Amino acid sequence: MADAGRPTGTAADFTVVPAEQAVPLRDEAGFGVGAALAVLALTAHRALTVAEDGPRRPRPGALDGMVVLAVGGAGAVGHAVIQLARWAGATMISTISSPEKARLATAAGVNHVINYRAGDPIADIRKIAPDGVDIVAEAALGTNLSWTWPCCEPAARSRPTPTTVASQSN
Numbered sequence: 229m230a231d232a233g234r235p236t237g238t239a240a241d242f243t244v245v246p247a248e249q250a251v252p253l254r255d256e257a258g259f260g261v262g263a264a265l266a267v268l269a270l271t272a273h274r275a276l277t278v279a280e281d282g283p284r285r286p287r288p289g290a291l292d293g294m295v296v297l298a299v300g301g302a303g304a305v306g307h308a309v310i311q312l313a314r315w316a317g318a319t320m321i322s323t324i325s326s327p328e329k330a331r332l333a334t335a336a337g338v339n340h341v342i343n344y345r346a347g348d349p350i351a352d353i354r355k356i357a358p359d360g361v362d363i364v365a366e367a368a369l370g371t372n373l374s375w376t377w378p379c380c381e382p383a384a385r386s387r388p389t390p391t392t393v394a395s396q397s398n
Contacts, residue, residue: 272308275365276316282363283316291318294362297353297379298322299372301338302329309365310336318363321356323349344375353379
């Protein structure tokens, strides 16, 4: 925070960045939209790169051969996780709760959608990833842990978002 004696932070009104790091907003997008997009993209980035043995930067090929589960892929962070992980080469599974949300996750590029209200999400995920998923991007870890944890492969990492804590299986 800027209040902590640092010249930049989330409490700063203004900051200076190198030109190559600045992205112009479209005329119809306000500063609120720009700030929100950055938070969503950075949260998705962190969800995919926080583990010690994971990639430091998402890039093409960084997640090749990995299966990522985005819980709530129709939401803003889930949508960003899907797009970033697919770009980095992952096979994407997303849980959703309705046909409309399935369409949103599909538009983001998910390979497989699972309606967790219609059936057994653990069995459905295990059909796609018999050895378990490698990464779980989850915004409500405590709420969904009872069914997301059994979907993980033994060395899987549960990636944190701002409302969760990181867990790593052994």
